Amino acid sequence: KNEVEQSPQNLTAQEGEFITINCSYSVGISALHWLQQHPGGGIVSLFMLSSGKKKHGRLIATINIQEKHSSLHITASHPRDSAVYICAVGNTGNQFYFGTGTSLTVIP
Amino acid sequence: DTGVSQNPRHKITKRGQNVTFRCDPISEHNRLYWYRQTLGQGPEFLTYFQNEAQLEKSRLLSDRFSAERPKGSFSTLEIQRTEQGDSAMYLCASSLVGAVYGYTFGSGTRLTVV
Numbered sequence: 001k002n003e004v005e006q007s008p009q010n011l012t013a014q015e016g017e018f019i020t021i022n023c024s025y026s027v028g029i030s031a032l033h034w035l036q037q038h039p040g041g042g043i044v045s046l047f048m049l050s051s052g053k054k055k056h057g058r059l060i061a062t063i064n065i066q067e068k069h070s071s072l073h074i075t076a077s078h079p080r081d082s083a084v085y086i087c088a089v090g091n092t093g094n095q096f097y098f099g100t101g102t103s104l105t106v107i108p
Numbered sequence: 109d110t111g112v113s114q115n116p117r118h119k120i121t122k123r124g125q126n127v128t129f130r131c132d133p134i135s136e137h138n139r140l141y142w143y144r145q146t147l148g149q150g151p152e153f154l155t156y157f158q159n160e161a162q163l164e165k166s167r168l169l170s171d172r173f174s175a176e177r178p179k180g181s182f183s184t185l186e187i188q189r190t191e192q193g194d195s196a197m198y199l200c201a202s203s204l205v206g207a208v209y210g211y212t213f214g215s216g217t218r219l220t221v222v
Contacts, residue, residue, distance in 0.1 A: 004150070033211065042114075042215025043151075043199065086150055090211065096141075098150030 006099035019074040021102045023087030035086040112214035120220045128186045129217045133202030143199040
């Protein structure tokens with residue numbers, strides 16, 4: 001079993017839809033990151049969370065430490081949101097565990 | 109540009125050749141990490157440095173792989189006698205000691221072994 005599990009693996013949405021990507025983890029963490037990776041491109045860090053909720057533009061990330069679960073929400077999705085979204089958790093030993101990613105395609 | 113810089117962005121090489129990648133971290137970051145990402149998978153840890161010291165190596169890092177950070181600034185990752193299975197995205201990240209905050213990734217080097 002992977003330390004970090006993401007769902008769904010693949011997601012196709014119509015432009016304008018509300019999108020949720022889920023991440024569950026089994027290790028103790030100091031922080032959780034949501035990362036975005038475009039095809040052929042590098043990784044961009046979207047959020048770093050240790051508790052509660054953060055919002056940036058149309059993106060919202062939440063974390064429930066007790067349940068070891070985080071969600072990434074995209075409101076009013078747009079084709080440019082099409083990318084792979086990766087959940088990564090870091091522990092106090094500076095070790096990071098990555099989910100396998102959720103591939104999102106937003107259709108105009 | 110104050111981000112993590114990786115060169116080259118893309119590398120195509122013939123099987124059996126040696127390749128070297130470079131990572132320039134954020135200047136004040138004293139930790140530097142290398143990860144490998146194959147298609148459809150999340151990044152896998154390879155090794156990390158604190159300043160110039162290589163503190164941990166994954167068993168994924170076979171004898172054909174070597175990484176250095178000679179002056180505690182930039183790092184190089186060399187793969188000798190490349191194999192087709194080495195084809196992947198090689199990612200570099202940097203951070204400050206003891207912090208998972210400000211953990212910054214580079215854009216990666218995509219290696220294709222033909």
